[in-house]
Amino acid sequence: MQASCVLSPQARKPLDEACSKARARPLEADARTHMLLAKPIAPTILRLAVPNSTVMIVQILIGLLEVYFVSRTGVDALAGVSAVFPLVSLVVAIAQGALGGGIVTTVARVLGAGRIGEASEYAWYAVLLGVPLGLATTAVMVALGPTLYAHMGVSGNALEIAASYSLIIFSGATVIWLFNLLMAVVRGTGNLQVPVIVVCGGGLMLVPLSQALIFGAFGYQGLGPSGGAVAMLAYYALGTLAYAAYLWGRFGVLKPSIRVPRLSLVPALAILRVGGMSAVVSSTTNLTLAIVTAYVATGGVEALAGYGAGSRLEFLLVPLAYGVGGPVGIVISANLGAGQVERAVKASWIGVLMAFALTESIGLTAAAFPKAWIGLFSQDPSVLQVGAEYLHRVGPFFGFFGIGYALYCVGQATRRMEASVLAALLRAAIAVLGGFVVVWLKADVTWNFIAVALGMVAFGLFALPPLINRSGYE
Numbered sequence: 001m002q003a004s005c006v007l008s009p010q011a012r013k014p015l016d017e018a019c020s021k022a023r024a025r026p027l028e029a030d031a032r033t034h035m036l037l038a039k040p041i042a043p044t045i046l047r048l049a050v051p052n053s054t055v056m057i058v059q060i061l062i063g064l065l066e067v068y069f070v071s072r073t074g075v076d077a078l079a080g081v082s083a084v085f086p087l088v089s090l091v092v093a094i095a096q097g098a099l100g101g102g103i104v105t106t107v108a109r110v111l112g113a114g115r116i117g118e119a120s121e122y123a124w125y126a127v128l129l130g131v132p133l134g135l136a137t138t139a140v141m142v143a144l145g146p147t148l149y150a151h152m153g154v155s156g157n158a159l160e161i162a163a164s165y166s167l168i169i170f171s172g173a174t175v176i177w178l179f180n181l182l183m184a185v186v187r188g189t190g191n192l193q194v195p196v197i198v199v200c201g202g203g204l205m206l207v208p209l210s211q212a213l214i215f216g217a218f219g220y221q222g223l224g225p226s227g228g229a230v231a232m233l234a235y236y237a238l239g240t241l242a243y244a245a246y247l248w249g250r251f252g253v254l255k256p257s258i259r260v261p262r263l264s265l266v267p268a269l270a271i272l273r274v275g276g277m278s279a280v281v282s283s284t285t286n287l288t289l290a291i292v293t294a295y296v297a298t299g300g301v302e303a304l305a306g307y308g309a310g311s312r313l314e315f316l317l318v319p320l321a322y323g324v325g326g327p328v329g330i331v332i333s334a335n336l337g338a339g340q341v342e343r344a345v346k347a348s349w350i351g352v353l354m355a356f357a358l359t360e361s362i363g364l365t366a367a368a369f370p371k372a373w374i375g376l377f378s379q380d381p382s383v384l385q386v387g388a389e390y391l392h393r394v395g396p397f398f399g400f401f402g403i404g405y406a407l408y409c410v411g412q413a414t415r416r417m418e419a420s421v422l423a424a425l426l427r428a429a430i431a432v433l434g435g436f437v438v439v440w441l442k443a444d445v446t447w448n449f450i451a452v453a454l455g456m457v458a459f460g461l462f463a464l465p466p467l468i469n470r471s472g473y474e
Contacts, residue, residue, distance in 0.1 A: 030253040032190035033111050036334035041347050045327045045354060051192035053323025055199045059096075060319060062203050063089060066232060069210050070225045077225040080161030083149045086286075088169060088176075088232075091137060093282050095177050097322060099129065099275030100184035101412045104326070105333040106271060107188025107254075109413075112337025116253060122188070123247045123256040125268055126181035134174025141170035161225050168229035175236045182243035189253050190330055198242045206235045270415075277417035281408050284424040285318065288431045288455060292448055295435035299386075299445030306386025309377040313366055313391070314401070317359050321402045324355045325409030332413035341473050348410045348467055355406035356399045356460075363398025366391045386446060393449040400460030407463035414472030423462035427455035 035044055067085060071078040103122060110119040145166040146159070154162050186194050212220070213227030223230060247256055289311055296307040328351030335344040366373055374387035404423055411417040434451020438444075466472060 036190050036331050037338050041350050045351060048192055048327030049324050051196045052326045055195045056319035056323055058199050058203055066228050069214055070228050073225055076158040077161050079158040081165050081225055083154045083162045084166045094279045095180035098278035098282050100180050101278050102271040102274035103184035104188040105329050105413045107185055108330045108333035109337035112334035120254040120256045121261055123185050124260060126185050128263060128268055130177040130181045131174055134177040137173035138170050164226050165229045168226055169232060172233040175240050179236045179240045191252055194246055198239050202235045202239050206231055274412055274415060277421050280421050281424040284428045288428045291431045292452055295448050296445050302382035303386045303445050305378060306383040307390055309374045310387040310390035313373055317401050321355050321359055321405035325406040329409040329413040345473055352403055352406045355402035359402030360399025363395035367395030389446045390449050394453045397453045397456045400456045403460035404463050416466050416472035419466045420463045423459045426462055427459040430455040430458055
């Protein structure tokens with residue numbers, strides 16, 4: 001009698017699932033995807049963190065250089081462009097870190113599942129989202145820009161310069177959005193070398209171009225402050241073309257079609273959901289600093305200058321924390337896509353600890369030697385005293401900011417942003433209420449720094465529960 005080779009449905013189910021996963025993955029995994037899925041986690045994060053941090057820091061330096069060049073044309077130009085610059089930075093932050101973060105983690109997750117064709121379509125989703133968002137940004141800023149700058153206290157010649165600069169830079173908002181969203185698609189593949197080349201190469205081009213367009217060169221008289229806006233748009237336009245050439249030229253693992261494929265609103269809405277919640281976290285970071293600045297300003301110019309010098313170090317925590325957190329999100333997403341839940345959870349904890357160690361070491365060093373940092377900006381005794389007080393009280397808690405920002409990136413990867421949003425709003429609320437109590441009690445303005453420290457602790461701890469409960473991993 002022959003033995004039966006027919007398996008029962010219960011016995012066949014695990015085999016069918018294994019075969020299904022095998023069919024979903026390509027025969028030869030992309031080297032970068034393999035690195036995300038199989039290589040030691042901590043070295044992988046560090047390998048990605050270096051170029052990621054480089055991109056963030058260079059983009060900040062590009063903005064600072066732009067303001068520096070414009071400042072050489074006069075005080076009115078500096079005042080006018082200074083009013084526009086935060087709004088441009090906000091658009092870049094939302095496009096790159098918020099909505100871009102949603103694209104990065106989605107592409108990494110789909111690649112982790114081995115669905116290269118589906119991942120390739122996200123190049124077109126970047127265009128689908130970038131064009132209308134860019135046009136909407138242009139329409140809003142053209143209509144409301146001059147009025148907004150006037151309400152910010154800009155007037156006279158400075159207002160004219162602000163309106164002119166704003167009209168030029170925001171008329172090309174679409175290329176700013178496309179630059180950052182297409183970069184997000186590339187970053188989602190684990191390739192962070194291409195963004196370094198594009199950003200650093202563009203920066204090297206931008207420096208002489210910006211000076212030539214502002215001040216003139218070779219007999220050309222220059223456009224004044226508006227020349228800086230033209231140079232910035234040239235930087236974003238050429239960078240957009242470079243990312244498009246890389247993606248549609250099929251130089252990487254993604255192979256997007258030349259023709260527009262049939263796209264669905266579901267993936268686009270999913271990206272918008274993560275991006276929208278991420279934008280809340282990004283915005284509240286700037287909001288918290290603005291609120292504390294307003295409270296500290298009641299203590300006089302020296303107090304404001306001291307706090308401003310100290311808080312600049314806090315600004316640097318964002319690119320450093322995201323330098324670690326961004327790669328952590330990529331590693332988690334790829335492993336969740338591959339069904340490697342335990343590795344994704346492990347990567348989350350390693351990333352959080354790395355971000356904490358980096359930011360806490362900076363905070364403790366600043367608290368121990370505060371005048372070494374504050375002295376870079378002023379030697380005024382009152383400024384040094386207030387700045388040192390800020391770093392003494394807040395520096396030891398910088399690590400909680402690192403935890404919160406790393407968990408923000410983890411939330412993007414797991415698509416569970418609720419805890420990070422709550423933690424960010426709580427941090428802002430503590431700053432508002434703490435400052436109000438200080439003003440009400442007529443206490444020394446440096447007591448505001450206690451509220452800042454407590455807010456950082458809340459930002460880190462209140463975002464932890466999803467990781468502890470493994471929400472979004474299963």
